[in-house]
Amino acid sequence: MEINQLAEEERPREKLLQYGSSYLNDTELIAIILGSGIKGKGIMQLAREIVRIIDRSGDSLDIRTLMDVNGLGIAKASLIMAALEFSRRRFQPSLKRIHLPSDVLPALAHYADRTQEHFICISLNGAYEILQERVVSIGLVNRTMVHPREVFSDPIKDRATAIICAHNHPSGNTEPSQEDRDVTKMLRQAGKVLGIELLDHIIFSQKGYYSFAENNELV
Secondary structure (H helix, E strand, O other): OOHHHOOHHHOHHHHHHHHOHHHOOHHHHHHHHHOOOEOOEOHHHHHHHHHHHHHHHHHHOOHHHHOOOOOOOHHHHHHHHHHHHHHHHHHOOOOOEOOOHHHHHHHHHHHOOOOOOEEEEEEEOOOOEEEEEEEEEEOOOOOOOOOHHHHHHHHHHOOOOEEEEEEEOOOOOOOOOHHHHHHHHHHHHHHHHHOOEEEEEEEEEOOEEEEOOOOOOOO
């Protein structure tokens, strides 16, 4: 749904004014930065495309990647890159140490409202500090989409000693499926071979989360 189809109180700027920026989802925040859509593409559609690119690119995002979006010019791409870099410089804390696997949940919260499953891998160093957070795949979580080579390729480059994997359940039900359990077992076994420990696999939604570690399912 585009902005002109929304009730006034549901529009991103009005919501920000009423409730504050933390109330908005990622798409709405990007829509405010963009200011307007482009020919043939409304602002909300454009914002959703950009959020998907940011999810996939992580820290490797650059302006040329954004400009690959059909119709997105240097002006709007520059606005987004500048906003992201300013936020990183001003507000990104030093490496966050993980004491419990569930400590990663604040870093995952903005994926909870996604309508597709996002499988995320978080790289940790020997002190269990977060090195990187990346979206590995988007779509149904299964052994085809979530292969060890895709999950571990970047943690190997990060020189990570451990990872925490997570994915959202758009349905809101965080109970793991048999496929979720199979994927977890496969990744744990692969991690043992590579010397990179799988600390947890977390399933989360806007309603809560399920931790394989907390439920003693990583034995």
